[in-house]
Amino acid sequence: MVPYGGFWWRVLAYFIDAILLQIALSIVTGFLGLGVGFNAALMGGNEDLIMGPMVAASLLISFVAQWLYFAxxxxxxxxxxxxxxxxxxxxxxxxxxxxxxxRATGRYFAKILSGLILLIGYIMVAFTLRKQGLHDMIASTLVYKTRDPREVAEGADVFA
Structure with missing residues (x-):
């Protein structure tokens, strides 16, 4: 049987994803002129008028990009x-x-709940039988430690 993806493996995978997303988002927001400090310096005037919309645009782009990346x-x-x-x-x-x-979209948004409750939804991965976090339970998903999806679909007895 293929083992479930444990807590520390999933933490490491998330750090890799977070680094990649941060690099990509920095490039995109910089290209779009949403670099907060740079634009404020160029404006030279009332930074308060431009900072709010720039921050809002950056947050929206970041949120949508992360959702689409994971889902x-x-x-x-x-x-x-x-x-x-x-x-x-x-x-x-x-x-x-x-x-x-x-389902992947539901899992992504359920991760927000997992984080809002003091990360307990994530910590559950370390203690549940099938290594499921709250977001996995909500979305009815499992994470396996394998690179080949066929191993799970063909030969695993998932409920053993």
Whole structure:
């Protein structure tokens, strides 16, 4: 049976994803002229009028980019983000099958709840039988320690 993706493996995968996302978002927001300090210096006038909309635009771009990054990649044929691929983790439904974009979106938004309750939703991964966080339970997903989704779909007895 393929093992579940444990807490520390998932933390490491998230750090890889966070670094990649930060680099990409820095490039995009810089290219769009949303670099807060740079634009304020160029304006030379009343920075308060421009800072609010710039920060709001940066946050919106960041939020949408993160949602699409996680939802599109986890529902793709790879079944994993770049960080999960690097570590060797995949995301499946409870039957070991690829998840839909809708389920991946629900999982992403459920992660907000996992974080809001003092990260307890994430810490649950270390203590639950199938290594599920609150977001996994809400979205009915599992994370496996494998690079090949066929191992889970073909030969695993998921409920053993």
């Amino acid at each position: 599109l990649l986890e529902s793709s044929k790879m079944q994993a983000t770049v960080g999960k691929l690097a570590i060797g983790l995949i995301v499946t439904d409870l039957n070991g099958q690829r998840i839909s974009f809708g």
